[in-house]
Amino acid sequence: MTFRLLFLLLAMPVFSQVNYPKDYFKSPLDIPLSLSGSFGELRSNHFHTGLDFKTQQKEGLNVYASADGYVSRIKISTFGYGKAIYITHPNGFTTVYGHLKKASPTIEAFIRDNHYKEETYEIEMFLKPEELLIKQGEIIAFSGNSGGSGGPHLHFEIRETESEKPVNPLLFGFDALIKDTKKPVVTTLMAYPVGENSTVNQSLQPITLNISLQADGSYVSEKVLVNGKVGFGISAYDTFDFNYNKNGLFKVQSYLNGNPHFGYEFNTFAFDESRYINALLDFYRFKKMGVRIQRLFMVNPYPLSLIKTNEKFGVIEVKPNLTNNYRIEVSDFNNNKVVVNVPIQYSPIAPTIASNVKKTDYFLKANNDNIYKKDNMSVFVPAGTFYDDFYLNFDVQNETLTFHDDSVPVHKNFTVTIENSSFSPEEKEKMFIASVSGKSLSFNFTKIKDSVFTSYTKNLGQFALAKDTTPPKISQVNIPEGKWLSKQNNLKLTISDNLSGIKSYNGYLNGKWILFEYDYKTKTLTHEFDERFINEGRNDLKVVVSDNVGNSTIFETHFFRSQKQ
Structure with missing residues (x-):
């Protein structure tokens, strides 16, 4: 952890300077490109790893290989990318084509043979370089809506072959195929008191700041009066010409008194760090209000390589008689930019809005192992399961375990254990630890040994033993x-x-x-x-x-x- 955070600090003002080939990859579609999803876009539990190309609201469009190479992987899944083809190219990159309807006849025959060989619909195949050679412009598939797609489109990725890191396709010249002269749109600016005794505009709670448009196209927020420490968050989206979709941002950078303070740029990242999106977001507001506020500070630092910050991790300590000029720049790939200026001033005035933090008997420290037990039920929480410390709601009543609620983000699995010796072996075969929401029950994979039921989950909320004897x-x-x-x-x-x-x-x-x-x-x-x-x-x-x-x-x-x- 220390090494990773040191890297974040040392890399502060410098983003990726890799020179990617601009004319190597061609468009995978033969229609004008229009985006329904951008690289790095904020999705549920992950950043979007490619570009989503619209397919005119229909399936069956030709999908072409973007460059010479060979089919290195084929994955057919009920969820995720659905039907996906991976092509590895001799220049060190791999392209990915997802949510397909079906492959071209040659590839489809290869897939079908493997379905019948394995006798299953969901398959994953890793191919040798000589098995399925592909030429640039060759039809490899037809667009579809398979897997976790919300409508017909083509998901397109470019990855580093060796590291498997996804890279923004716009870096490879695809920006020239998608016209963009529009500035991003800022919708919300938030101020967060950092620390139990800090106040912002006489509030111990996070507050929404009013912003006003200036003649030069920039925004100025209302004055922010701070006693203690403060961090900021922003909600914004990007649009493209001839396209009304609200897409994700490419770059956000904040400055304090002219110096880079906290920022990120969506060039590339690793799959195994994508879940840190939940630490970047104001997760509480996302779950409760559906708005994605991107927090431009860290309370408990986390190792997301996208972020470049300084030793303050985006937190501003406001002191008397010191001027603080804070600026946020929100940019798209073509450097269409929106600037938000935030005047900050020290104020010793006592708060009039109390904190909304509900204190309980359990205070969970995110960097420690934690175990909670009551009656025949327990929860073990490994260090690093959560991003921040918080007061936890834990209880057992009427054979139901309550372990907080889904307003807090979870990074990795914790363990729920229930002991109950009152069931026969036949009954236990049909039982599992269920997540309980009102009268609804949902399945968690459960291991059963003797009288102990164990589930590893990222789902917060209520848990109870359930029995399923009804067939599909x-x-x-x-x-x-x-x-x-x-x-x-x-x-x-x-x-x-x-x-x-x-x-x-x-x-x-x-x-x-x-x-x-x-x-x-x-x-x-x-x-x-x-x-x-x-x-x-x-x-x-x-x-x-x-x-x-x-x-x-x-x-x-x-x-x-x-x-x-």
Whole structure:
């Protein structure tokens, strides 16, 4: 930790100066590029690692290889990038194409063979350089909406092959393909008292500051009267020409009395540090109000390589008779810039707004191991699980464990343990530690040994033991029993589970395993007909779906189909 923080300090005013090739990679689409997501954009628990290109609100557009190389990895997943292809290039970079509908015929045949070899929909393959060679401009796939996509688009990344760090594609010349003459838009400026006795404008709570637009296009905030220490936060977004999406920022830099104070620039970062987004954000306001305030200071320093700061970590100590000129610059990749000037003045006036921190019997120190026990339940919190110290709400009542709430960000797993010897071995097989929200229960993967139930989770809130004895549901969509389906191209069913969730699904046609693709957004299983598995005339279908505690449902039917057209 000390080494990482020292790096942040030494690197203070200097951002990445790597010279990336500007004309090596071509556009993966043959339509004008328009962004629905930018590199580094603030997402749930992570920074966005690429550019999201709009695909005219439809699927099936040609996706082209951006440069010569070979397919080095293929991953097919229900969540995340969905169907994704990785191409490694001889210049030391790898491009990634995500949320695809399907691959080109040659690659799709390779994928399909592996589906049937592994007998599973979700697969990940790492290929050798000579297996699937690709030329620049070759069609490798067709755009889609697979995985965790909220609508049809192409997710495009450029990564350093060796380190696997994602790099902003705009650094490779893609900025020339996306016109941007618009300045970022600042929506909120916040001031935070730092320390228990600090006040800002007579408040012990964080406050929103009024900002006013000046004739030169900059903003000036209302005067900030401080007794003690203060930090600032900002909410802003960027837009592009011919595009009304609210995208993420490229660069934020603050200055104190003309000197760089705290800043970050979205050139590159590592995947394993992406969750530190929750430390950068005012997480409480994000969870409670849905607004993403980016805090321009650290109370408990964290090692996010994007951030360059000084020994004060963005915190300003305001003293009598000293002038503090604070400035925030918000910029996009094309250096369209918005400046916010914040006048700061010392004030000894007593606070009139009390702190909103609720003190409890438990004060959690983020840098220490912590364990909390009551009755038959306990929680173990390793050092570094949380970013900041806070007063914790911990209790056990009516066989339900309360471990704070989701207004506090969690960086890594903590352990929830419940001991209960009153259940039979058969009952325990169907049990797990559930997260409780009102009357709703949600599944946490649980290990069971003798009478001890253990779950490793990042979910705060309430926990209790739950039992799931109800099997999943399967409903046919276009498979009426005993009917001729010669004019159909596929078989479709919907599947669902009301508690522990779907774990596996397998289909069998005439006794042979067949590929069903699962779309969790619509809860739909789809099998595209393959003449290798179809009988002329009668065909028998069997589908088996299991949940996370082993309850299974079997759906069986038959239909008729003729291959003679």
